[in-house]
Amino acid sequence: MDKLRESALSPSILPLKLENVSFAVNGHTIIDRISFELDAGLRTIIIGPNGAGKSVLMRLCHGLLQPTSGTIRWNVETSLARPRQAMVLQRPVMLRRSALANIEYALALHGIKGAEGRERALEALEMVGLRDLASRPARVMSGGEQQRVALARAWALRPQVLFLDEPTASLDPTASAEVERIVQAIHDAGTKIVMTTHNLGQARRLGDEVLFILGGRLVERASVDRFFKQPATAEAAAFLKGELPWT
Amino acid sequence: MNEISLAFSQAAALIAQFDPTLLEIVLLSLRVSLSAVAIAALIGLPLGAAIAVARFPGRNAIIVILNALMGLPPVVAGLLIYLLLSRAGPLGELGLLFTPTAMIIAQAFLITPIIAALARQAIEDAWLEYRDQLRSLGASTLSAAFTLLWDTRFSLLTAVLAGFGRAAAEVGAVMIVGGNIAGVTRVMTTAIALETSKGDLPLALGLGMILMTLVLTLNAAVYLTKEAAQRRYG
Ligand SMILES: Nc1ncnc2c1ncn2[C@@H]1O[C@H](COP(=O)(O)OP(=O)(O)O)[C@@H](O)[C@H]1O
Ligand SMILES: [Mg+2]
Numbered sequence A: 001m002d003k004l005r006e007s008a009l010s011p012s013i014l015p016l017k018l019e020n021v022s023f024a025v026n027g028h029t030i031i032d033r034i035s036f037e038l039d040a041g042l043r044t045i046i047i048g049p050n051g052a053g054k055s056v057l058m059r060l061c062h063g064l065l066q067p068t069s070g071t072i073r074w075n076v077e078t079s080l081a082r083p084r085q086a087m088v089l090q091r092p093v094m095l096r097r098s099a100l101a102n103i104e105y106a107l108a109l110h111g112i113k114g115a116e117g118r119e120r121a122l123e124a125l126e127m128v129g130l131r132d133l134a135s136r137p138a139r140v141m142s143g144g145e146q147q148r149v150a151l152a153r154a155w156a157l158r159p160q161v162l163f164l165d166e167p168t169a170s171l172d173p174t175a176s177a178e179v180e181r182i183v184q185a186i187h188d189a190g191t192k193i194v195m196t197t198h199n200l201g202q203a204r205r206l207g208d209e210v211l212f213i214l215g216g217r218l219v220e221r222a223s224v225d226r227f228f229k230q231p232a233t234a235e236a237a238a239f240l241k242g243e244l245p246w247t
Numbered sequence B: 001m002n003e004i005s006l007a008f009s010q011a012a013a014l015i016a017q018f019d020p021t022l023l024e025i026v027l028l029s030l031r032v033s034l035s036a037v038a039i040a041a042l043i044g045l046p047l048g049a050a051i052a053v054a055r056f057p058g059r060n061a062i063i064v065i066l067n068a069l070m071g072l073p074p075v076v077a078g079l080l081i082y083l084l085l086s087r088a089g090p091l092g093e094l095g096l097l098f099t100p101t102a103m104i105i106a107q108a109f110l111i112t113p114i115i116a117a118l119a120r121q122a123i124e125d126a127w128l129e130y131r132d133q134l135r136s137l138g139a140s141t142l143s144a145a146f147t148l149l150w151d152t153r154f155s156l157l158t159a160v161l162a163g164f165g166r167a168a169a170e171v172g173a174v175m176i177v178g179g180n181i182a183g184v185t186r187v188m189t190t191a192i193a194l195e196t197s198k199g200d201l202p203l204a205l206g207l208g209m210i211l212m213t214l215v216l217t218l219n220a221a222v223y224l225t226k227e228a229a230q231r232r233y234g
Helices: A003-009 A054-062 A078-084 A099-109 A114-127 A143-155 A173-188 A200-206 A224-229 A234-240 B002-016 B020-053 B059-069 B074-085 B100-137 B141-151 B153-169 B172-178 B188-198 B201-233
Strands: A016-025 A028-038 A044-047 A069-073 A085-088 A161-165 A192-197 A209-214 A217-223
Touching: A016 A054, A028 A054, A028 A069, A028 A217, A044 A054, A044 A200, A054 A085, A054 A161, A054 A192, A078 A085, A085 A143, A085 B100, A099 A114, A099 A143, A099 B100, A114 A143, A143 A173, A173 A192, A173 A200, A192 A200, A200 A224, A209 A224, A209 A234, A217 A224, A217 A234, B002 B201, B020 B059, B020 B100, B020 B141, B020 B153, B020 B188, B020 B201, B059 B100, B074 B100, B074 B172, B100 B141, B100 B153, B100 B172, B141 B153, B153 B201, B172 B188, B188 B201
Parallel strands: A044 A192, A044 A209, A085 A161, A161 A192
Antiparallel strands: A016 A028, A016 A069, A209 A217
16 A cells, blocks of 8 residues: 555544744744644635735644744644645745656655556646646746646645645736636545635635734634624724735 | 968868877876866765755855865966975875876866855755755655755756866966876876977967867857756756
Protein backbone atom coordinates (compact mmCIF):
# COMPACT_ATOMS: atom_id res chain seq x y z
CA MET A 1 0.00 0.00 0.00
CA ASP A 2 1.47 3.37 -0.94
CA LYS A 3 1.85 6.20 1.46
CA LEU A 4 -0.97 8.32 0.09
CA ARG A 5 -3.55 5.58 0.20
CA GLU A 6 -2.36 4.82 3.69
CA SER A 7 -2.94 8.44 4.58
CA ALA A 8 -6.41 8.49 3.07
CA LEU A 9 -7.38 5.57 5.27
CA SER A 10 -5.64 6.88 8.34
CA PRO A 11 -7.28 9.00 11.04
CA SER A 12 -8.14 12.58 10.22
CA ILE A 13 -5.46 15.16 10.90
CA LEU A 14 -8.28 17.55 11.77
CA PRO A 15 -9.26 19.36 13.87
CA LEU A 16 -6.45 21.89 13.79
CA LYS A 17 -6.21 23.87 17.02
CA LEU A 18 -4.52 27.21 17.42
CA GLU A 19 -4.11 28.54 20.94
CA ASN A 20 -2.95 32.09 21.53
CA VAL A 21 -0.74 32.02 18.50
CA SER A 22 1.43 35.07 17.99
CA PHE A 23 4.06 35.77 15.38
CA ALA A 24 6.49 38.66 15.54
CA VAL A 25 9.41 39.75 13.41
CA ASN A 26 12.00 41.99 15.06
CA GLY A 27 9.57 42.84 17.84
CA HIS A 28 6.90 43.81 15.32
CA THR A 29 3.75 41.75 15.96
CA ILE A 30 2.18 40.40 12.79
CA ILE A 31 -0.16 37.79 14.29
CA ASP A 32 -1.58 38.69 17.68
CA ARG A 33 -2.84 35.95 20.04
CA ILE A 34 -5.10 34.12 17.62
CA SER A 35 -7.07 31.06 18.78
CA PHE A 36 -9.45 28.94 16.74
CA GLU A 37 -10.22 25.39 15.75
CA LEU A 38 -10.71 24.15 12.20
CA ASP A 39 -12.87 21.08 11.60
CA ALA A 40 -13.31 18.87 8.59
CA GLY A 41 -15.99 19.54 6.00
CA LEU A 42 -16.61 23.25 6.06
CA ARG A 43 -14.81 25.49 3.60
CA THR A 44 -13.07 28.12 5.68
CA ILE A 45 -12.36 31.50 4.13
CA ILE A 46 -9.82 33.76 5.78
CA ILE A 47 -10.75 37.27 4.84
CA GLY A 48 -9.36 40.70 5.61
CA PRO A 49 -7.66 43.69 4.01
CA ASN A 50 -4.15 43.58 2.52
CA GLY A 51 -1.51 43.30 5.18
CA ALA A 52 -3.93 41.95 7.79
CA GLY A 53 -1.78 38.85 8.27
CA LYS A 54 -3.76 36.29 6.25
CA SER A 55 -0.76 34.82 4.45
CA VAL A 56 1.33 34.69 7.61
CA LEU A 57 -1.49 32.97 9.48
CA MET A 58 -1.80 30.38 6.76
CA ARG A 59 1.96 29.77 6.68
CA LEU A 60 1.86 29.25 10.43
CA CYS A 61 -0.95 26.70 10.06
CA HIS A 62 0.91 24.87 7.28
CA GLY A 63 4.15 24.85 9.26
CA LEU A 64 6.21 27.13 7.00
CA LEU A 65 6.56 29.54 9.92
CA GLN A 66 6.89 28.80 13.62
CA PRO A 67 4.82 30.86 16.06
CA THR A 68 6.70 33.17 18.39
CA SER A 69 4.34 32.07 21.13
CA GLY A 70 1.24 29.93 21.46
CA THR A 71 0.62 26.44 20.08
CA ILE A 72 -0.57 24.96 16.81
CA ARG A 73 -1.74 21.34 17.07
CA TRP A 74 -3.16 18.87 14.62
CA ASN A 75 -5.19 15.87 15.67
CA VAL A 76 -2.13 13.72 15.00
CA GLU A 77 1.58 14.25 15.47
CA THR A 78 2.94 17.11 13.36
CA SER A 79 5.22 14.78 11.42
CA LEU A 80 2.19 12.70 10.43
CA ALA A 81 0.04 15.73 9.67
CA ARG A 82 2.67 17.28 7.41
CA PRO A 83 2.33 14.98 4.38
CA ARG A 84 -1.47 15.01 4.53
CA GLN A 85 -1.84 18.70 3.91
CA ALA A 86 -0.91 20.79 0.91
CA MET A 87 -0.69 24.46 0.15
CA VAL A 88 -0.96 26.56 -2.98
CA LEU A 89 1.19 29.58 -2.24
CA GLN A 90 0.19 33.10 -3.18
CA ARG A 91 2.88 32.91 -5.87
CA PRO A 92 3.35 29.22 -6.61
CA VAL A 93 6.86 28.30 -7.70
CA MET A 94 7.19 26.06 -10.74
CA LEU A 95 10.34 23.99 -11.12
CA ARG A 96 12.29 24.23 -14.38
CA ARG A 97 10.70 21.17 -15.92
CA SER A 98 7.44 20.18 -17.55
CA ALA A 99 4.04 20.57 -15.90
CA LEU A 100 3.84 16.80 -15.62
CA ALA A 101 7.32 16.55 -14.10
CA ASN A 102 6.41 19.21 -11.55
CA ILE A 103 3.59 17.02 -10.29
CA GLU A 104 5.64 13.82 -10.49
CA TYR A 105 8.28 15.58 -8.39
CA ALA A 106 5.79 16.29 -5.61
CA LEU A 107 4.44 12.74 -5.75
CA ALA A 108 7.96 11.29 -5.61
CA LEU A 109 8.58 13.23 -2.40
CA HIS A 110 5.56 11.38 -1.03
CA GLY A 111 6.91 8.00 -2.09
CA ILE A 112 4.87 7.62 -5.29
CA LYS A 113 7.18 7.08 -8.24
CA GLY A 114 7.43 5.54 -11.67
CA ALA A 115 4.37 4.52 -13.65
CA GLU A 116 2.03 5.07 -10.75
CA GLY A 117 3.36 8.58 -10.19
CA ARG A 118 2.99 9.39 -13.87
CA GLU A 119 -0.54 8.07 -14.00
CA ARG A 120 -1.58 10.01 -10.97
CA ALA A 121 0.09 13.19 -12.23
CA LEU A 122 -1.72 12.89 -15.56
CA GLU A 123 -4.98 12.33 -13.73
CA ALA A 124 -4.39 15.50 -11.71
CA LEU A 125 -3.65 17.47 -14.89
CA GLU A 126 -6.82 16.08 -16.40
CA MET A 127 -8.74 17.33 -13.39
CA VAL A 128 -7.52 20.91 -13.94
CA GLY A 129 -8.03 20.67 -17.69
CA LEU A 130 -4.35 20.75 -18.63
CA ARG A 131 -3.68 17.20 -19.77
CA ASP A 132 -2.87 18.43 -23.27
CA LEU A 133 -0.15 20.69 -21.89
CA ALA A 134 1.47 17.99 -19.74
CA SER A 135 4.82 18.19 -21.49
CA ARG A 136 5.03 21.97 -21.64
CA PRO A 137 7.70 23.59 -19.44
CA ALA A 138 5.76 24.86 -16.44
CA ARG A 139 7.58 28.18 -16.22
CA VAL A 140 6.63 29.31 -19.68
CA MET A 141 2.92 28.70 -19.06
CA SER A 142 0.52 31.59 -18.46
CA GLY A 143 -0.27 32.74 -14.92
CA GLY A 144 -3.65 31.02 -14.99
CA GLU A 145 -2.14 27.77 -16.28
CA GLN A 146 0.60 27.84 -13.66
CA GLN A 147 -2.01 28.32 -10.98
CA ARG A 148 -3.86 25.27 -12.25
CA VAL A 149 -0.65 23.23 -12.34
CA ALA A 150 -0.10 24.30 -8.73
CA LEU A 151 -3.61 23.11 -7.89
CA ALA A 152 -3.01 19.83 -9.71
CA ARG A 153 0.31 19.41 -7.89
CA ALA A 154 -1.44 19.90 -4.56
CA TRP A 155 -4.42 17.76 -5.49
CA ALA A 156 -2.25 14.88 -6.72
CA LEU A 157 -1.13 14.44 -3.10
CA ARG A 158 -4.76 13.82 -2.03
CA PRO A 159 -4.39 16.09 0.98
CA GLN A 160 -6.89 16.00 3.80
CA VAL A 161 -6.46 19.75 4.08
CA LEU A 162 -5.66 22.16 1.26
CA PHE A 163 -4.52 25.70 2.04
CA LEU A 164 -5.00 28.20 -0.77
CA ASP A 165 -3.50 31.67 -0.49
CA GLU A 166 -5.28 34.13 -2.79
CA PRO A 167 -5.49 31.56 -5.58
CA THR A 168 -7.05 34.00 -8.05
CA ALA A 169 -5.31 37.23 -6.99
CA SER A 170 -3.66 38.02 -10.31
CA LEU A 171 -5.94 36.15 -12.70
CA ASP A 172 -8.46 37.38 -15.22
CA PRO A 173 -12.16 36.51 -14.72
CA THR A 174 -12.09 33.42 -16.96
CA ALA A 175 -9.02 31.97 -15.26
CA SER A 176 -10.50 32.83 -11.85
CA ALA A 177 -13.72 31.02 -12.65
CA GLU A 178 -11.74 27.96 -13.68
CA VAL A 179 -9.76 28.02 -10.43
CA GLU A 180 -13.00 28.34 -8.45
CA ARG A 181 -14.42 25.33 -10.28
CA ILE A 182 -11.33 23.28 -9.38
CA VAL A 183 -11.42 24.34 -5.73
CA GLN A 184 -15.07 23.32 -5.61
CA ALA A 185 -14.23 19.93 -7.13
CA ILE A 186 -11.48 19.37 -4.56
CA HIS A 187 -13.96 20.21 -1.81
CA ASP A 188 -16.52 17.83 -3.31
CA ALA A 189 -13.89 15.08 -3.21
CA GLY A 190 -13.70 15.51 0.56
CA THR A 191 -10.67 17.74 1.10
CA LYS A 192 -10.95 20.46 3.72
CA ILE A 193 -10.50 23.84 2.01
CA VAL A 194 -8.86 26.74 3.84
CA MET A 195 -8.55 29.76 1.59
CA THR A 196 -7.61 33.41 1.88
CA THR A 197 -9.04 35.99 -0.41
CA HIS A 198 -9.86 39.65 -0.40
CA ASN A 199 -12.46 39.09 -3.09
CA LEU A 200 -15.79 39.22 -1.28
CA GLY A 201 -17.78 37.67 -4.12
CA GLN A 202 -15.43 34.73 -4.15
CA ALA A 203 -15.71 34.33 -0.39
CA ARG A 204 -19.49 34.09 -0.76
CA ARG A 205 -19.36 31.68 -3.66
CA LEU A 206 -16.76 29.34 -2.22
CA GLY A 207 -17.05 29.67 1.54
CA ASP A 208 -19.05 28.09 4.32
CA GLU A 209 -17.51 30.03 7.15
CA VAL A 210 -15.43 33.16 7.47
CA LEU A 211 -12.51 34.08 9.69
CA PHE A 212 -12.15 37.84 9.54
CA ILE A 213 -8.60 39.00 10.27
CA LEU A 214 -7.61 42.58 10.90
CA GLY A 215 -4.28 43.88 12.16
CA GLY A 216 -3.10 40.36 13.01
CA ARG A 217 -6.12 39.64 15.21
CA LEU A 218 -9.07 37.34 14.65
CA VAL A 219 -11.91 39.84 14.85
CA GLU A 220 -14.88 37.75 13.87
CA ARG A 221 -15.80 34.19 12.96
CA ALA A 222 -19.17 33.43 11.41
CA SER A 223 -20.96 31.47 8.74
CA VAL A 224 -20.73 33.09 5.33
CA ASP A 225 -24.44 33.94 5.33
CA ARG A 226 -24.28 35.50 8.70
CA PHE A 227 -21.03 37.39 8.06
CA PHE A 228 -22.25 39.08 4.92
CA LYS A 229 -25.81 39.78 6.12
CA GLN A 230 -25.18 40.70 9.71
CA PRO A 231 -21.57 41.17 10.70
CA ALA A 232 -21.25 41.14 14.47
CA THR A 233 -18.42 43.64 14.73
CA ALA A 234 -18.14 47.22 13.60
CA GLU A 235 -14.79 46.41 11.95
CA ALA A 236 -16.34 43.67 9.80
CA ALA A 237 -19.21 45.96 8.85
CA ALA A 238 -16.76 48.67 7.85
CA PHE A 239 -14.70 46.15 5.85
CA LEU A 240 -17.78 44.93 3.99
CA LYS A 241 -18.75 48.47 3.11
CA GLY A 242 -15.26 49.06 1.79
CA GLU A 243 -14.62 51.65 4.45
CA LEU A 244 -11.44 50.25 5.91
CA PRO A 245 -8.63 52.57 4.92
CA TRP A 246 -6.23 49.69 4.12
CA THR A 247 -8.38 47.86 1.62
CA MET B 1 51.32 48.00 -43.21
CA ASN B 2 52.86 45.51 -45.59
CA GLU B 3 54.70 43.86 -42.75
CA ILE B 4 51.51 43.43 -40.74
CA SER B 5 49.49 41.93 -43.57
CA LEU B 6 52.40 39.59 -44.27
CA ALA B 7 52.35 38.56 -40.59
CA PHE B 8 48.63 37.86 -40.85
CA SER B 9 48.98 35.62 -43.88
CA GLN B 10 51.91 33.79 -42.29
CA ALA B 11 49.86 33.31 -39.13
CA ALA B 12 46.97 31.91 -41.15
CA ALA B 13 49.40 29.55 -42.88
CA LEU B 14 50.72 28.32 -39.51
CA ILE B 15 47.21 27.50 -38.39
CA ALA B 16 46.25 25.89 -41.70
CA GLN B 17 49.36 23.67 -41.65
CA PHE B 18 48.85 22.63 -38.05
CA ASP B 19 52.34 23.92 -37.28
CA PRO B 20 53.72 21.54 -34.60
CA THR B 21 55.04 24.30 -32.31
CA LEU B 22 51.75 26.13 -32.47
CA LEU B 23 49.77 22.94 -31.95
CA GLU B 24 51.84 21.94 -28.94
CA ILE B 25 51.29 25.34 -27.32
CA VAL B 26 47.56 25.25 -27.96
CA LEU B 27 47.19 21.75 -26.58
CA LEU B 28 49.16 22.55 -23.43
CA SER B 29 46.99 25.65 -22.92
CA LEU B 30 43.85 23.59 -23.18
CA ARG B 31 45.22 20.89 -20.91
CA VAL B 32 46.22 23.39 -18.22
CA SER B 33 43.05 25.48 -18.34
CA LEU B 34 40.64 22.55 -18.61
CA SER B 35 42.31 20.78 -15.68
CA ALA B 36 42.21 23.99 -13.68
CA VAL B 37 38.52 24.52 -14.44
CA ALA B 38 37.70 20.91 -13.51
CA ILE B 39 39.41 21.30 -10.13
CA ALA B 40 37.88 24.75 -9.57
CA ALA B 41 34.38 23.45 -10.40
CA LEU B 42 34.83 20.48 -8.10
CA ILE B 43 35.68 22.84 -5.24
CA GLY B 44 33.77 25.96 -6.25
CA LEU B 45 30.32 24.53 -7.01
CA PRO B 46 29.79 22.70 -3.69
CA LEU B 47 31.40 25.63 -1.86
CA GLY B 48 29.04 28.09 -3.52
CA ALA B 49 26.06 25.84 -2.82
CA ALA B 50 27.01 25.44 0.84
CA ILE B 51 27.44 29.19 1.36
CA ALA B 52 24.14 29.80 -0.45
CA VAL B 53 21.99 27.67 1.84
CA ALA B 54 23.90 27.54 5.13
CA ARG B 55 23.63 30.23 7.78
CA PHE B 56 26.67 30.64 10.00
CA PRO B 57 28.59 33.45 11.72
CA GLY B 58 30.96 35.20 9.34
CA ARG B 59 28.93 34.23 6.29
CA ASN B 60 28.66 37.79 5.03
CA ALA B 61 32.40 38.30 5.40
CA ILE B 62 33.04 35.16 3.35
CA ILE B 63 30.69 36.37 0.62
CA VAL B 64 32.45 39.75 0.47
CA ILE B 65 35.87 38.06 0.33
CA LEU B 66 34.69 35.66 -2.35
CA ASN B 67 33.31 38.46 -4.49
CA ALA B 68 36.50 40.46 -4.02
CA LEU B 69 38.61 37.43 -5.01
CA MET B 70 36.74 37.31 -8.31
CA GLY B 71 38.82 40.33 -9.26
CA LEU B 72 42.11 38.86 -7.99
CA PRO B 73 44.87 39.94 -10.42
CA PRO B 74 46.41 36.85 -12.05
CA VAL B 75 49.93 38.04 -11.23
CA VAL B 76 49.03 38.12 -7.54
CA ALA B 77 47.52 34.63 -7.75
CA GLY B 78 50.72 33.54 -9.49
CA LEU B 79 52.88 35.19 -6.87
CA LEU B 80 51.06 33.47 -4.00
CA ILE B 81 51.30 30.04 -5.60
CA TYR B 82 54.97 30.79 -6.43
CA LEU B 83 55.68 31.45 -2.75
CA LEU B 84 53.87 28.24 -1.85
CA LEU B 85 55.77 26.10 -4.36
CA SER B 86 59.19 27.78 -4.35
CA ARG B 87 62.08 25.86 -2.89
CA ALA B 88 61.80 27.72 0.44
CA GLY B 89 58.00 27.52 0.49
CA PRO B 90 55.82 25.07 2.42
CA LEU B 91 55.31 22.82 -0.64
CA GLY B 92 58.79 23.38 -2.09
CA GLU B 93 59.72 19.72 -1.51
CA LEU B 94 57.34 18.65 -4.25
CA GLY B 95 59.42 20.38 -6.90
CA LEU B 96 56.37 21.52 -8.80
CA LEU B 97 57.51 25.01 -9.71
CA PHE B 98 57.90 25.59 -13.48
CA THR B 99 55.78 22.54 -14.35
CA PRO B 100 52.31 22.40 -15.94
CA THR B 101 51.03 21.13 -12.58
CA ALA B 102 52.05 24.41 -10.95
CA MET B 103 50.21 26.28 -13.69
CA ILE B 104 47.08 24.19 -13.12
CA ILE B 105 47.24 24.92 -9.39
CA ALA B 106 47.68 28.65 -9.98
CA GLN B 107 44.79 28.87 -12.43
CA ALA B 108 42.54 26.74 -10.23
CA PHE B 109 43.35 29.09 -7.36
CA LEU B 110 42.52 32.04 -9.58
CA ILE B 111 39.14 30.82 -10.82
CA THR B 112 37.74 28.84 -7.89
CA PRO B 113 36.44 32.08 -6.31
CA ILE B 114 34.83 33.05 -9.62
CA ILE B 115 32.96 29.78 -9.93
CA ALA B 116 32.06 29.70 -6.23
CA ALA B 117 30.81 33.30 -6.19
CA LEU B 118 28.70 32.93 -9.34
CA ALA B 119 27.30 29.59 -8.15
CA ARG B 120 26.54 31.05 -4.74
CA GLN B 121 24.56 33.88 -6.28
CA ALA B 122 22.55 31.62 -8.60
CA ILE B 123 21.77 29.02 -5.97
CA GLU B 124 20.92 31.55 -3.30
CA ASP B 125 18.50 33.36 -5.60
CA ALA B 126 16.83 30.06 -6.42
CA TRP B 127 16.80 29.02 -2.77
CA LEU B 128 14.99 32.21 -1.73
CA GLU B 129 12.46 31.62 -4.46
CA TYR B 130 11.98 27.88 -3.93
CA ARG B 131 12.39 27.40 -0.19
CA ASP B 132 8.79 27.60 0.97
CA GLN B 133 7.49 25.74 -2.07
CA LEU B 134 9.90 22.84 -1.63
CA ARG B 135 9.24 22.63 2.09
CA SER B 136 5.51 22.71 1.47
CA LEU B 137 5.84 19.83 -0.99
CA GLY B 138 7.71 17.88 1.68
CA ALA B 139 11.31 18.06 0.46
CA SER B 140 14.05 17.38 2.98
CA THR B 141 16.99 19.79 3.06
CA LEU B 142 19.11 17.31 1.13
CA SER B 143 16.60 16.69 -1.63
CA ALA B 144 15.91 20.43 -1.79
CA ALA B 145 19.65 20.97 -2.36
CA PHE B 146 19.70 18.55 -5.29
CA THR B 147 16.57 20.14 -6.74
CA LEU B 148 18.25 23.54 -6.56
CA LEU B 149 21.42 22.28 -8.25
CA TRP B 150 19.38 20.75 -11.06
CA ASP B 151 17.14 23.77 -11.53
CA THR B 152 20.11 26.16 -11.64
CA ARG B 153 22.18 23.90 -13.91
CA PHE B 154 22.38 26.44 -16.74
CA SER B 155 23.56 29.22 -14.45
CA LEU B 156 26.13 26.83 -12.99
CA LEU B 157 27.33 25.89 -16.47
CA THR B 158 27.69 29.59 -17.19
CA ALA B 159 29.73 30.00 -14.03
CA VAL B 160 32.06 27.19 -15.06
CA LEU B 161 32.46 28.58 -18.58
CA ALA B 162 33.22 32.02 -17.14
CA GLY B 163 35.96 30.40 -15.07
CA PHE B 164 37.36 28.65 -18.13
CA GLY B 165 37.35 31.88 -20.13
CA ARG B 166 39.27 33.64 -17.41
CA ALA B 167 41.81 30.82 -17.11
CA ALA B 168 42.40 30.54 -20.84
CA ALA B 169 42.95 34.28 -21.24
CA GLU B 170 45.16 35.04 -18.25
CA VAL B 171 48.90 35.42 -18.59
CA GLY B 172 50.24 36.59 -15.22
CA ALA B 173 49.74 33.46 -13.13
CA VAL B 174 51.04 30.93 -15.65
CA MET B 175 53.98 33.18 -16.49
CA ILE B 176 55.13 33.37 -12.86
CA VAL B 177 54.70 29.74 -11.82
CA GLY B 178 55.32 28.19 -15.24
CA GLY B 179 58.23 30.28 -16.40
CA ASN B 180 57.23 30.11 -20.09
CA ILE B 181 59.73 27.33 -20.87
CA ALA B 182 59.52 26.33 -24.52
CA GLY B 183 58.06 22.87 -24.96
CA VAL B 184 57.36 22.52 -21.24
CA THR B 185 55.29 25.33 -19.82
CA ARG B 186 54.73 27.64 -22.78
CA VAL B 187 51.03 28.31 -23.30
CA MET B 188 49.18 30.60 -25.71
CA THR B 189 49.16 33.73 -23.61
CA THR B 190 52.77 33.54 -22.48
CA ALA B 191 53.89 32.64 -25.99
CA ILE B 192 52.07 35.66 -27.41
CA ALA B 193 53.75 37.93 -24.86
CA LEU B 194 57.18 36.50 -25.63
CA GLU B 195 56.94 36.27 -29.42
CA THR B 196 55.58 39.78 -29.67
CA SER B 197 58.49 41.16 -27.67
CA LYS B 198 60.89 39.11 -29.83
CA GLY B 199 59.23 40.46 -32.96
CA ASP B 200 58.00 37.04 -34.21
CA LEU B 201 54.62 38.37 -35.17
CA PRO B 202 53.24 35.42 -37.21
CA LEU B 203 53.33 32.95 -34.30
CA ALA B 204 51.99 35.55 -31.86
CA LEU B 205 49.21 36.47 -34.26
CA GLY B 206 48.35 32.88 -35.04
CA LEU B 207 48.04 32.08 -31.35
CA GLY B 208 46.12 35.29 -30.81
CA MET B 209 43.64 34.33 -33.50
CA ILE B 210 43.10 30.91 -31.96
CA LEU B 211 42.70 32.38 -28.50
CA MET B 212 40.22 34.96 -29.77
CA THR B 213 38.24 32.26 -31.55
CA LEU B 214 38.21 30.17 -28.38
CA VAL B 215 37.02 33.04 -26.21
CA LEU B 216 34.41 34.13 -28.74
CA THR B 217 33.10 30.58 -29.14
CA LEU B 218 32.95 30.23 -25.39
CA ASN B 219 30.99 33.43 -24.92
CA ALA B 220 28.64 32.53 -27.75
CA ALA B 221 28.11 29.14 -26.12
CA VAL B 222 27.31 30.78 -22.79
CA TYR B 223 24.91 33.20 -24.40
CA LEU B 224 23.15 30.60 -26.53
CA THR B 225 22.89 28.14 -23.65
CA LYS B 226 21.22 30.75 -21.48
CA GLU B 227 18.93 31.85 -24.26
CA ALA B 228 17.91 28.32 -25.11
CA ALA B 229 17.40 27.42 -21.46
CA GLN B 230 15.32 30.53 -20.92
CA ARG B 231 13.14 29.72 -23.90
CA ARG B 232 12.86 26.06 -23.05
CA TYR B 233 12.43 26.16 -19.29
CA GLY B 234 11.56 29.74 -18.40
N1 LIG C 1 8.70 37.48 6.70
C1 LIG C 1 8.20 38.68 7.08
N2 LIG C 1 9.00 39.56 7.70
C2 LIG C 1 8.55 40.76 8.08
N3 LIG C 1 7.30 41.18 7.89
C3 LIG C 1 6.46 40.36 7.26
C4 LIG C 1 6.86 39.07 6.81
N4 LIG C 1 5.81 38.48 6.21
C5 LIG C 1 4.80 39.36 6.31
N5 LIG C 1 5.18 40.49 6.93
C6 LIG C 1 4.32 41.63 7.24
O1 LIG C 1 3.22 41.12 7.95
C7 LIG C 1 2.04 41.78 7.57
C8 LIG C 1 1.00 40.78 7.11
O2 LIG C 1 1.42 40.21 5.91
P1 LIG C 1 0.54 39.16 5.11
O3 LIG C 1 0.22 38.01 5.98
O4 LIG C 1 1.27 38.86 3.85
O5 LIG C 1 -0.77 40.00 4.78
P2 LIG C 1 -2.01 39.56 3.90
O6 LIG C 1 -3.18 39.59 4.83
O7 LIG C 1 -2.14 40.61 2.84
O8 LIG C 1 -1.74 38.22 3.35
C9 LIG C 1 2.42 42.78 6.51
O9 LIG C 1 2.53 44.03 7.13
C10 LIG C 1 3.73 42.29 6.01
O10 LIG C 1 4.52 43.36 5.58
MG1 LIG D 1 -1.41 37.54 1.44
